[in-house]
Amino acid sequence: MKNEAIKVFQKRKKNIQETWMKFQLNDDALRDDLMTNEDLRRQSEELLATLTESLDDSNIDDPKSSSFDPVVDILSAISISRAKHGYSPRETGAYVFSLKDALLHTLQQDIKDPQELYVQSLKISRLIDSFGITTFETFIKGREEVILRQTDEISEISTPVIRVWDGIVALPIIGTLDSARTQIVMESLLQQIVETSSSIAILDISGVPAVDSLVAQHLLKTVSATRLMGAECIISGIRPEIAQTVVHLGIDLSGIITKASLASALKTAFNILHLQVVKK
Amino acid sequence: MGDLLLVTIQVDLYDRIAEALEADLVQMISKTGAQGVLIDISAVNIIDSFMGRIIGNIATMSKVLDAETVVVGMQPAVAITLVELGLPLNGVLTALNVERGMTVLRTKIDSKDNGSEDGNTE
Numbered sequence: 001m002k003n004e005a006i007k008v009f010q011k012r013k014k015n016i017q018e019t020w021m022k023f024q025l026n027d028d029a030l031r032d033d034l035m036t037n038e039d040l041r042r043q044s045e046e047l048l049a050t051l052t053e054s055l056d057d058s059n060i061d062d063p064k065s066s067s068f069d070p071v072v073d074i075l076s077a078i079s080i081s082r083a084k085h086g087y088s089p090r091e092t093g094a095y096v097f098s099l100k101d102a103l104l105h106t107l108q109q110d111i112k113d114p115q116e117l118y119v120q121s122l123k124i125s126r127l128i129d130s131f132g133i134t135t136f137e138t139f140i141k142g143r144e145e146v147i148l149r150q151t152d153e154i155s156e157i158s159t160p161v162i163r164v165w166d167g168i169v170a171l172p173i174i175g176t177l178d179s180a181r182t183q184i185v186m187e188s189l190l191q192q193i194v195e196t197s198s199s200i201a202i203l204d205i206s207g208v209p210a211v212d213s214l215v216a217q218h219l220l221k222t223v224s225a226t227r228l229m230g231a232e233c234i235i236s237g238i239r240p241e242i243a244q245t246v247v248h249l250g251i252d253l254s255g256i257i258t259k260a261s262l263a264s265a266l267k268t269a270f271n272i273l274h275l276q277v278v279k280k
Numbered sequence: 281m282g283d284l285l286l287v288t289i290q291v292d293l294y295d296r297i298a299e300a301l302e303a304d305l306v307q308m309i310s311k312t313g314a315q316g317v318l319i320d321i322s323a324v325n326i327i328d329s330f331m332g333r334i335i336g337n338i339a340t341m342s343k344v345l346d347a348e349t350v351v352v353g354m355q356p357a358v359a360i361t362l363v364e365l366g367l368p369l370n371g372v373l374t375a376l377n378v379e380r381g382m383t384v385l386r387t388k389i390d391s392k393d394n395g396s397e398d399g400n401t402e
Contacts, residue, residue: 183360186356186360187356187360190356190359190360191356193356193376194355194356194376197376197377197380198376199376199380221363221364224363224368225356225359225360225362225363226359227368227374228351228354228358228359228362228363228368228369228374229354229356229359229374229376230351230352230353230354230374230375230376230377230380230381231376
């Protein structure tokens with residue numbers, strides 16, 4: 001015998017669809033600025049059709065059943081696309097849970113026996129709740145992907161090694177220095193030193209908001225590595241506040257050439273290379 | 281090469297080879313009376329703390345024998361590894377390539393030769 005609820009759903013698919021759309025359109029969380037109502041309707045129809053197709057007696061109690069895979073796939077696609085389009089978590093959650101409202105609403109109309117209604121409602125509730133959680137997981141995954149991509153882009157953009165003169169490279173660091181970034185900074189700097197066979201590297205830290213002992217340690221590491229390669233490293237762009245913190249923290253920068261501005265660092269570099277700038 | 285010794289390391293160094301290198305090099309320095317040693321490690325891709333120490337040792341030993349050591353052509357990855365291992369090889373001179381290393385050694389030796397007469401300048 002077929003489960004009562006499934007029979008109702010298959011019979012009244014059209015009806016559920018209408019109710020669901022009505023719920024969604026009345027909901028505050030509706031974002032017609034991000035998606036047109038027609039798109040929303042198509043998306044919802046597809047989801048509902050797949051759900052009613054895959055639903056049968058054996059899996060109504062088991063939301064993890066593999067026969068729900070098509071439903072989960074559709075849900076994942078929906079939530080990832082929503083995450084990328086900038087829907088809030090609440091809006092995405094509301095979308096799935098409004099389906100539950102529509103389903104329960106239809107059940108209420110069609111099943112007259114209170115005992116049966118209760119049992120079926122509970123089953124449907126549990127099923128949709130589980131889908132809700134899946135949606136959320138993928139939503140967060142979608143968001144994380146966005147964040148990860150941005151982090152990658154930022155770290156790639158933020159370490160440009162500039163060749164300022166024959167044999168002199170400069171690397172302006174903008175933003176906080178953490179271990180991962182130091183690694184990238186160090187690698188690209190050393191790579192550039194080899195490629196351009198430069199003997200002087202200037203690290204400009206005027207864009208670094210704060211220097212604590214960890215950042216200082218990272219800087220010292222970079223300087224040591226450049227020295228090992230056979231190049232001299234100059235740190236420039238040290239702001240007064242940074243000088244203060246460095247001294248207060250007791251960080252020893254005495255072994256490193258430090259300059260207040262990039263201009264004076266360049267001057268020092270010219271001196272080391274025995275170059276002279278002459279006015280024409 | 282005149283009063284300079286050039287050591288080119290072509291393979292990844294294992295402990296035993298490294299120790300042999302250390303012994304041979306010191307022997308060679310005392311035998312030839314070399315003033316400078318160039319160690320070219322541009323072909324070395326892997327380095328460990330032991331190797332780092334051997335290089336440091338060679339530099340110190342040559343200094344005792346009145347010769348300067350320059351390590352040239354270090355790979356970026358090797359440099360990063362050494363720094364991460366906490367071996368910044370203080371006291372070892374470095375240069376980007378053999379040519380630069382020669383220049384460094386020449387100036388170093390020249391200033392040492394003149395140093396006794398006119399008080400050296402860096």
